Amino acid sequence: MLQVKSLTKSFDGFKAVNNANLDVQNGEIVAVIGPNGAGKTTLFNLISGILKPDSGQVLFKGDDITGLPPYEICRKRISRSFQVVNVFNRLSIFENTQISILSRQKKTWNLFTPSSSLAVNETNELLKNVGLYEKRDHISGALSHGDRKVLEIAMALGGNPEFLILDEPTAGMSPEETTRCIDLIKGLREKYGLTILFCEHDMEIVFGIASRIMVMVRGGTIVQGTCEEVRCNEAVQDAYLGGSDVCLM
């Protein structure tokens, strides 16, 4: 479904992403792992159009989407969440979610219908599916960190994606919030038939939900394979754990 070929992006001569390769099949959950600064977020920014690569290619269902602006990538049904939560703080949960649905329905510029009455059923249904319906009138800036992360997933789903990119979905969450969020992601994948690409530091989560893993170090792909293949790969041990002879997990 998604193919990343030799993707490279430099910032002032520093190669943040350096010859990265990745493939994701339809229906898979693929994890990208790697130490801080490995280039995971930059890779997701390149796939989702926030940054333009210097070289390399991104193919989605066979179409070349390299360097397209984020809104065009979103229209191809690729949505994402951010490592640092990115919601409209002064709007309610309902309004944030409604905006994402309206932007897809292209009804954002209707002058004659009050916006509060648009896509109400769809917004409520989505909020029920992510467990935020009871809090729909709460102001987003005042929510717990865990709820804000989930709200962002709801906003990503409002774009009706087939392909969902999650940048550290459980970062900063309590253990209880983390468990709930992972169960939620698994359930949403089933419900919406999603293909998911995510990055995450918690190896228990990675090995628990990923069907395959790509390991990134210093901007490049070390290996992509099944959990088993990655777990005891020597290059991964050297690069990721500093030469430890103990397998990951």
Ligand code: ADP
């Ligand atoms: P990760 O998500 O794996 O922790 P990032 O993709 O955020 O890594 O960052 C990879 C490297 O690129 C880091 O060294 C980071 O400082 C650098 N980097 C990321 N974005 C920028 C930017 N906009 N300008 C300059 N350097 C950046």
Ligand code: MG
């Ligand atoms: Mg990151």
